[in-house]
Amino acid sequence: MDTDAWTLLAETRPPDGDPALHADALAERLVRGGIDEVRRFGTSFDAAMDALYRWDLWGAAYLALGGCSDDAFEYLRAWIVARGEADWRRARMDPQGFFLSLLGDADDPEDRFAELGLHDGEALLYAAGTAHERLTGEWRPPRAEPGPDTPSGEPWEEDDLPERFPELAARLPDDLFDDSTPFEPEGGERAPDPILDAVEAGLLAYTMGNHRNTEERLGPLVDDREAWALVDPELQVEVAYVVSAIRLQDGKVDAAAESLSLIEDRLEENPRVRRLLAQIELARGELERAGRWVDRSSEAVRMDRALAAKLAWREGRRSDATTLALGELDPTAEGFEHPWDVAGALYHVGSVLAEAGNAEAAERAVRTMATLLGDAPDDLPLLTHMKLLVAAVTRLRGRPADALAQLEALVDGLEGTDRAEALRETARSLRDLGRGEEATAAYRRAVGGFEAAGERWEGAATRREMEER
Numbered sequence: 001m002d003t004d005a006w007t008l009l010a011e012t013r014p015p016d017g018d019p020a021l022h023a024d025a026l027a028e029r030l031v032r033g034g035i036d037e038v039r040r041f042g043t044s045f046d047a048a049m050d051a052l053y054r055w056d057l058w059g060a061a062y063l064a065l066g067g068c069s070d071d072a073f074e075y076l077r078a079w080i081v082a083r084g085e086a087d088w089r090r091a092r093m094d095p096q097g098f099f100l101s102l103l104g105d106a107d108d109p110e111d112r113f114a115e116l117g118l119h120d121g122e123a124l125l126y127a128a129g130t131a132h133e134r135l136t137g138e139w140r141p142p143r144a145e146p147g148p149d150t151p152s153g154e155p156w157e158e159d160d161l162p163e164r165f166p167e168l169a170a171r172l173p174d175d176l177f178d179d180s181t182p183f184e185p186e187g188g189e190r191a192p193d194p195i196l197d198a199v200e201a202g203l204l205a206y207t208m209g210n211h212r213n214t215e216e217r218l219g220p221l222v223d224d225r226e227a228w229a230l231v232d233p234e235l236q237v238e239v240a241y242v243v244s245a246i247r248l249q250d251g252k253v254d255a256a257a258e259s260l261s262l263i264e265d266r267l268e269e270n271p272r273v274r275r276l277l278a279q280i281e282l283a284r285g286e287l288e289r290a291g292r293w294v295d296r297s298s299e300a301v302r303m304d305r306a307l308a309a310k311l312a313w314r315e316g317r318r319s320d321a322t323t324l325a326l327g328e329l330d331p332t333a334e335g336f337e338h339p340w341d342v343a344g345a346l347y348h349v350g351s352v353l354a355e356a357g358n359a360e361a362a363e364r365a366v367r368t369m370a371t372l373l374g375d376a377p378d379d380l381p382l383l384t385h386m387k388l389l390v391a392a393v394t395r396l397r398g399r400p401a402d403a404l405a406q407l408e409a410l411v412d413g414l415e416g417t418d419r420a421e422a423l424r425e426t427a428r429s430l431r432d433l434g435r436g437e438e439a440t441a442a443y444r445r446a447v448g449g450f451e452a453a454g455e456r457w458e459g460a461a462t463r464r465e466m467e468e469r
Contacts, residue, residue, distance in 0.1 A: 006085045009022075023130075027128075030127065035136065038128055045127075048088060049077050052080060056164075058073050059156045060098070063165055063169060074122075074125070075122040078124040080121075103171055128140055139368070195227065195230045202218035203239070206246075211249065222243045222262065240259050244260045249381055249416070251419075251453025253453060260273065282311060282314065287457075294308050302345045303344065305324065306345035310348050322352065322358065325353050329349070331368070339373070347369060347386065351392075359393055359396035363393045366393060388421050388422060395425070420446050420459075423446035423449055424446035
């Protein structure tokens with residue numbers, strides 16, 4: 001990383017080192033420096049991150065923190081880079097010594113975690129992208145040369161870490177990885193360890209995009225009222241939200257609604273939960289109820305605005321819906337949004353524009369989504385949504401045969417609502433190719449898929465489309 005980049009980090013670092021405040025100040029400074037400075041800093045930051053992608057640093061972090069997922073390791077590396085060149089060099093050359101210096105005199109586990117409590121530098125990963133978007137209207141493009149696929153150095157197993165880092169292991173409590181100490185939520189009632197383990201593992205799996213693992217761990221807690229009562233009240237909102245979001249994605253609309261009913265008295269606490277409920281009611285075709293949960297004020301955030309466009313379309317206000325959707329095609333930064341959240345909102349508005357037959361605008365949504373999802377894991381559902389939107393754009397561009405080929409490669413691996421959407425788009429492509437009987441069969445399968453998934457509005461709309469063709 002060049003000297004100018006280290007200087008920028010030092011000059012924008014807040015006194016308490018808070019990563020979110022640091023990222024905000026850094027983005028503002030980069031905007032003032034112009035697009036060339038943004039690109040130079042982004043390249044330097046990526047190089048500094050790559051240099052820390054080492055097995056020994058990851059192992060020391062895993063030992064010191066009592067675990068460290070791949071996402072957590074990425075956020076840790078960003079935090080280390082933001083601390084400056086001296087700490088970056090020490091972490092790279094002497095991971096054990098680096099973490100020993102962080103621990104200080106903290107012997108008690110609670111004090112130790114307090115010492116290391118600000119190691120999450122996720123916001124700093126988006127500083128250059130945010131600045132680039134403010135200057136150009138587009139997120140920073142993917143790197144010309146991707147980073148390393150695997151860490152450098154010698155891999156490790158968890159059981160080998162104490163021997164590999166003996167001084168660090170000696171400073172940690174003996175029961176660091178012992179699951180025998182039960183979690184005690186507020187109110188004094190002690191929950192058994194398996195409940196807390198399932199919650200922590202399930203939420204971690206969700207952040208890593210492993211939805212099947214999340215459902216396996218958290219679904220039984222949501223479905224069993226006795227188990228649910230043992231979940232820490234401070235975690236219940238997040239657990240119910242995650243399970244509901246996955247079930248909605250899987251096309252289990254009524255089950256998603258049932259999951260959210262567990263926290264119906266706390267919906268206003270979490271805007272994400274409110275927006276998820278709006279999506280459930282949209283799927284059910286309960287448009288008046290959905291309207292009560294969509295924020296259409298001037299202060300509404302991006303996803304609320306996207307849902308407002310979708311709601312307007314389903315209410316039959318097609319012109320309003322198109323206008324709202326077009327207004328979201330060139331997203332400007334709103335705080336430190338995760339790129340995937342922006343891509344999710346773009347999928348909603350892109351779908352509205354595709355339904356309106358506006359191929360050019362829908363394609364713009366696809367291009368921006370592709371940039372935002374450049375580093376996403378292959379199993380992220382948004383990538384499937386984007387492929388469905390690509391097929392719709394291909395058909396609208398007058399290439400139904402190409403769209404059909406794209407869909408044939410996709411549909412067999414899909415379930416629930418995604419599969420129904422792929423079948424409907426297949427029917428449209430077959431229709432445009434003049435293959436009427438095959439189109440009707442695909443429409444019928446799509447209607448059945450939507451209805452089985454609980455997507456009653458889409459099922460009814462697809463049935464009308466089939467009957468009118």
